[in-house]
Amino acid sequence: MSLNELKPDIVSGQLLQRLNDASVFAQVSNTDYEGEITNFGQSVRIVEIGAVTINSYTMGSTSDITIEQLPDASKTLQINQAAYYGFTIDDADNAQARIKVLSDGITEAAWGLRDNIDAYIIAQAKGTNGAGLAVSGTSATGTNTTSTNILVQFMEAARKLDENNAPAQGRWCTAPAWYVQKAALAGIVQKTENASVFAGGAQSLGNVYGFELFSTNNSVATSGTDRYPVLFGYRGSISMATQVLTSEVVRPSKQFVTLAKGLAVYGMKVVRPNQLGIAWVDYTAEAT
Numbered sequence: 204m205s206l207n208e209l210k211p212d213i214v215s216g217q218l219l220q221r222l223n224d225a226s227v228f229a230q231v232s233n234t235d236y237e238g239e240i241t242n243f244g245q246s247v248r249i250v251e252i253g254a255v256t257i258n259s260y261t262m263g264s265t266s267d268i269t270i271e272q273l274p275d276a277s278k279t280l281q282i283n284q285a286a287y288y289g290f291t292i293d294d295a296d297n298a299q300a301r302i303k304v305l306s307d308g309i310t311e312a313a314w315g316l317r318d319n320i321d322a323y324i325i326a327q328a329k330g331t332n333g334a335g336l337a338v339s340g341t342s343a344t345g346t347n348t349t350s351t352n353i354l355v356q357f358m359e360a361a362r363k364l365d366e367n368n369a370p371a372q373g374r375w376c377t378a379p380a381w382y383v384q385k386a387a388l389a390g391i392v393q394k395t396e397n398a399s400v401f402a403g404g405a406q407s408l409g410n411v412y413g414f415e416l417f418s419t420n421n422s423v424a425t426s427g428t429d430r431y432p433v434l435f436g437y438r439g440s441i442s443m444a445t446q447v448l449t450s451e452v453v454r455p456s457k458q459f460v461t462l463a464k465g466l467a468v469y470g471m472k473v474v475r476p477n478q479l480g481i482a483w484v485d486y487t488a489e490a491t
Contacts, residue, residue, distance in 0.1 A: 218309050218450060221309065221313035222445060226321055227417045228377070228441065229445070231377065231438065231441070232442060232443045236249065236442065237445060240444055242448065243282060244281075244282065245281075247279070247470075248277055248278075248280075249277060249280055249474060255271075256271055278472060278474050279472070280443075280470050280471070282469065282470040284320075284468065284470060285467070286466075287465060287467070288312035290308050290463055290464075291460040291462050292460060292461040295459075301461060309463070316467055318421060323469075324441065325419075325422060327473065328481070329432040333473050334434060334436075336367070336477065338359050338360045339355075339483065340482060340485075343430075344430075345431065346483065346485065347484075348485060348487055349488075350385045350386075351389070353382070353385045354389060354411075356433070357412040357413075357435075359482075364437065368478075369440075374435070374437045375407075375414055375417060375435075375438075376411065378417070379420070379422045380418045382422075386411050391412070428485075430483050431483070431485070433483075434479065435481070435482070440478050441473055441474065445467060448466045450464070450465035450466075451463070
């Protein structure tokens with residue numbers, strides 16, 4: 204295949220696939236609405252219903268039963284973020300080398316976009332309209348966390364999700380690498396087969412108290428080396444959508460290069476804040 208044969212839809216498909224494979228939140232969020240995105244600034248309606256009223260029934264009663272219209276609890280997902288990439292491939296490289304460089308460049312672009320998207324989702328999830336369940340610590344004072352007390356945080360998160368009727372299947376936790384290490388040191392991480400629940404891109408590192416554990420470098424400290432946000436949710440806590448609007452592989456008229464560029468748009472919404480928990484944690488050295 205030559206560079207001229209790489210059509211925009213092929214490049215867009217490769218980029219979106221690699222982006223979704225790289226993104227942690229593409230694995231743990233509801234992404235059902237991606238196919239509806241056609242432009243930046245679009246609003247996507249997330250169709251949901253509220254609670255259905257359950258009434259008592261008396262056997263033998265001749266009274267009419269109460270019929271209600273399903274309560275509308277729909278929400279709006281705004282596609283309000285945009286990011287792009289652009290790079291050139293010099294003609295000094297041979298044709299096969301240029302194909303490899305292009306493929307590698309798309310992979311790197313996907314990783315870069317992944318960081319943008321995951322960082323944005325975490326920023327929103329820890330904000331005012333984000334996680335509604337306080338698991339441990341606060342944004343002002345994090346909980347000192349070691350392998351001796353980390354299980355308590357998972358247990359607290361599980362209890363709060365249980366109390367808010369969050370499904371047990373598809374629960375997840377996103378955390379910085381050091382937090383994952385603390386869980387491993389505590390010996391509480393269990394390897395599980397989660398292929399039926401998660402999409403299979405960014406891989407779960409194991410299961411802790413019912414939560415599949417994912418490491419992300421986008422879970423960064425609020426200040427200095429403390430107050431890292433750790434999120435606990437399930438597959439329906441967050442809805443997100445990403446789309447590559449345009450991608451091109453072109454030949455600039457005044458240069459001996461091939462230019463690759465692309466534009467992606469995305470958005471997210473915490474659709475069930477009462478089923479998304481956050482722990483604010485401080486890295487603490489293990490006792491020696």
